[in-house]
Structure formats: structure tokens, C-alpha cells
Amino acid sequence: MSESGEPVHSVASAITNAVGSPEHDGAKHMLGEAQxxxxxxxxxxxxxxxxxxxxxxxxxxxxxxxxxxLRRAPKLGNDAYARQVAEHMRAAMDSDAQSLVPVFKALLEGLDNLQQALEVAMRNYDAADEAATQYLGRFKD
Known part of the structure; x- marks a missing residue:
């Protein structure tokens, strides 16, 4: 919690909320809006x-x-403790939706969705501009 009593959000949480997570995906929403x-x-x-x-x-x-x-456990040795530490390090990077690897993958996917949304939105603008030109052209004569 922050001093104001608000929950402190991680960088991973902020990134996934902006462009990609199962719960909230702004880029997919923008793509849907454009479509x-x-x-x-x-x-x-x-x-x-x-x-x-x-x-x-x-x-x-x-x-x-x-x-x-980061998806692989680092090579720290063959004894039980080294394997346990290596697995812990791997899990810290790729164990749940808020870990670095899935957040990174969601960010890439979000950029792809944002790119698609932008392309559709540009076509929407061109289509609306063409429709307006045709409509206003009727008043030209």
C-alpha cells in the first residue's frame, strides 16, 4: 500500500493493463472499436x-x-540445492501471468493488436472521408 492507502501496482501489472492481459487488454479493445x-x-x-x-x-x-x-533454469550446479535455486530463479521469471516472460509476450501481442487497430482505424477514416466527399459533392451543382 502507498502512503495514501492506494494499492501499489507493479510495473508488470501496469504494462499488462495497458496492452495485454486476459483480464484487461486495451489494444484488443481498441481493435474491436476500430472494427x-x-x-x-x-x-x-x-x-x-x-x-x-x-x-x-x-x-x-x-x-x-x-x-x-529466462524460460530456462540457469546452470548453477548439479547438487540438490543448486537445482532448487535454479528452479526458483526460473519460476520467478515465468511462473504466472505477472512474471516477466508472460508480461513481455503480452506486450508484444498488444503491440500487434494495436498495429492492427491502427490500420483498421486509418481505413475507417478514409472511408468516412470518401463518404463525406460524395455526400457533399451532391451540393456542388
Missing amino acids: AGRWAVDEETGTHLRSAISHAHGQLDALNARIEL
Whole structure:
């Protein structure tokens, strides 16, 4: 608990709430909104957002090989205590939905969903713009 009495949220919790968790997935919600036609974005804004998402995805992809190493227990030795410590270290990285490895995977998936949502939203904007142009064109004559 923080000094104000509010629960303290972990970084993992904040990340999964933003882009991907079974309970709350903002990127999937945005994709659903775009697919339903309730979200649109113009080409210029969409281009900037697409670039930012691609940059973030590229940086995370570079870390992916290292993240995969965290799924394995480190080699600390063959005695029972070393194996127990190694398993504990592995479990700390990949034991539940709030562990680093699943959060990282959810972040990558969330970026993919966000990219798809953006593409749909850009098409929505273009379609709405075309419809408005056609409608207003009737008043031209």
C-alpha cells in the first residue's frame, strides 16, 4: 500500500493493463472499436503512430532472444540445492501471468493488436472521408 492507502501496482501489472492481459487488454479493445467503426484516425496521425509502434516492436524483438533464455533454469550446479535455486530463479521469471516472460509476450501481442487497430482505424477514416466527399459533392451543382 502507498502512503495514501492506494494499492501499489507493479510495473508488470501496469504494462499488462495497458496492452495485454486476459483480464484487461486495451489494444484488443481498441481493435474491436476500430472494427466496429467507432474509431478512426487520419493518415498523418496514423503514420506517426505506426512509426512509433514499429520502433517499439523492433526494440522488443531485439530483446526476445534474451527473454527466451529466462524460460530456462540457469546452470548453477548439479547438487540438490543448486537445482532448487535454479528452479526458483526460473519460476520467478515465468511462473504466472505477472512474471516477466508472460508480461513481455503480452506486450508484444498488444503491440500487434494495436498495429492492427491502427490500420483498421486509418481505413475507417478514409472511408468516412470518401463518404463525406460524395455526400457533399451532391451540393456542388
